[in-house]
Amino acid sequence: MASAIxxxxxxxxxxxxxxxxxxxxxxxxxxxxFCNPCLCxxxxxxxxxNCCPVCREISQQMYFKRIIFAEKQAIPTxxxxxxxxxxxxxxxxxxxxxxxxxxxxxxxxxxxFLCSQSPRHATHKHYMTKEADEYYRKKLLIQMKSIWKKxxxxxxxxxxxxxxxxxxxVFIHLRSMMISGEYPKxxxxxxxxxxxxxxxxxxxxxxxxxxxxxxxxxxAKMNVLLRGMFEKLKEMSCKADVNLPQDLGDIMKRNEFLxxxxxxxxxxxxxxWTITGMSERLNFFRVYITLDHKICSNHKLLFEDLxxxxxxxxxxxxxxxxxxxxxTSSWGxxxxxxxxxxxxxxxxxxxxxxxxxxxxxxxxRNDMRLDSEGIFLLLxxxxxxxxxxxxxxxxxxxxxPRPQGWLxxxxxxxxxxxxxxxxxxxxxxxxFLSRIFYFPLxxxxxxxxx
Numbered sequence: 001m002a003s004a005i006x007x008x009x010x011x012x013x014x015x016x017x018x019x020x021x022x023x024x025x026x027x028x029x030x031x032x033x034f035c036n037p038c039l040c041x042x043x044x045x046x047x048x049x050n051c052c053p054v055c056r057e058i059s060q061q062m063y064f065k066r067i068i069f070a071e072k073q074a075i076p077t078x079x080x081x082x083x084x085x086x087x088x089x090x091x092x093x094x095x096x097x098x099x100x101x102x103x104x105x106x107x108x109x110x111x112x113f114l115c116s117q118s119p120r121h122a123t124h125k126h127y128m129t130k131e132a133d134e135y136y137r138k139k140l141l142i143q144m145k146s147i148w149k150k151x152x153x154x155x156x157x158x159x160x161x162x163x164x165x166x167x168x169x170v171f172i173h174l175r176s177m178m179i180s181g182e183y184p185k186x187x188x189x190x191x192x193x194x195x196x197x198x199x200x201x202x203x204x205x206x207x208x209x210x211x212x213x214x215x216x217x218x219x220a221k222m223n224v225l226l227r228g229m230f231e232k233l234k235e236m237s238c239k240a241d242v243n244l245p246q247d248l249g250d251i252m253k254r255n256e257f258l259x260x261x262x263x264x265x266x267x268x269x270x271x272x273w274t275i276t277g278m279s280e281r282l283n284f285f286r287v288y289i290t291l292d293h294k295i296c297s298n299h300k301l302l303f304e305d306l307x308x309x310x311x312x313x314x315x316x317x318x319x320x321x322x323x324x325x326x327x328t329s330s331w332g333x334x335x336x337x338x339x340x341x342x343x344x345x346x347x348x349x350x351x352x353x354x355x356x357x358x359x360x361x362x363x364x365r366n367d368m369r370l371d372s373e374g375i376f377l378l379l380x381x382x383x384x385x386x387x388x389x390x391x392x393x394x395x396x397x398x399x400x401p402r403p404q405g406w407l408x409x410x411x412x413x414x415x416x417x418x419x420x421x422x423x424x425x426x427x428x429x430x431x432f433l434s435r436i437f438y439f440p441l442x443x444x445x446x447x448x449x450x
Contacts, residue, residue, distance in 0.1 A: 016054050017042055023237055024141050030057040037234045040148055041227075102126045108249060137237065143255055144233045150262065151226035157265040158219040164268065165212050171399070172205040175270075178431045181417075182275055190276060197273045208268045208399075218263040225258060267386065268399045272427040279426045282410050285340040289443050292333040295363050299446075303327040305370040306354065306448070309390075310381045327352070331363055332443030342410045344423055345445065347403060351382040352448030355407060356392075357418055360440035370395060374439065376418045376432050378407075381448075391420075391430050398430050413437050 015022050017038040024036040030052045043050045050059045091100040091110055098112035105125040116126050127135065176198060183194040233251060306327060336357070345355055359374030368375065370392055379390045380402050389398040401422075407429075408421035416435035421428060 147230050161216045215266045272425045274426045282342045285342040287341050289332045289343045291330045295331045299368045301369045327448045329446040336441045344406045344408045354446035357441045358444045360442045378420045
């Protein structure tokens, strides 16, 4: 086995990106080998789908296979290629005129044999420079992987902030329209409250937007710093080994500083403004919804969409699998074809739920999804300790506090309005405006496990 590995051609042991011997080698799907740091940097700078730099075959995902050799000494990687030092570069002990070929594990200083026996170092553990070089180079690679993971996490947070910023003004404008749609229904004296509400919403919107922009700038700068440190570690791994212990100590201190200074993503949330008289007005149309247990539709595709959506909201774990939450659905017994109707649902024991109205025809089918037509739903999904509110048709996030007790649902069939209300706060969560209902509607409730 060892002799077969030794006969490998130089091209098989050379990274085609940096044209040097492989360092921390990995194999991608097509079978070509590269340095792990080189491939990470190359693919990050590529806007097109990830592909092999040699054969251009597209790699569907960043799947690396570590290369394991039977005899490491037979592979001329950068760890085993000796540094060609001139006689002037050889470090000689000034006190004993001996070659410094030992490294102290405690303070990482280069020592000759006599210095290692001195009272200062006699109780310390020492390594030969060749052994120490391999030990510290492994630590160097560990630091590079740690920094790259931090950079990838920061990039995900940056992408999230950028997406929110791109739609934030549209969301504020749409929410202003939702709120404005409520106030004409009440008495004239509420006009002043409406104006204060909209001014407060605009003020909060500006403040949160500025926070998002500042956070975006910080994350972009942190991305540059993390990449710079990663590239410096890569450059250090190619240098002479004599300075590696000292330089690595400095880098580890800087890495700890960057870890503490990592910017955290903004969690935008607006205030829940009370709308005077809204609960009293809606209670004029109060109905009591009962569940029809004879309907046995099982919307597996909808539940799968909910679990995938829950995973997509988790920025801390990109390996999330959509199997963590189990959902059960129920249909209301009442079929609504006209008039105004208002009912409330108790959510105090629920963390993941879907509530609203759906086209009655969906009770006879099992292929309903989040993007299906004729569904008007409000979703609450929990990821770690954070709750996200979203509405369907189309899927839209709402950056306001979730209701922790009773949720109110209001339907005005003729005007094409479905509204969701935080009963405890007497505040609007969201509304579906100016819809045209030409089909019967049924209340829909779906609960997920905690």
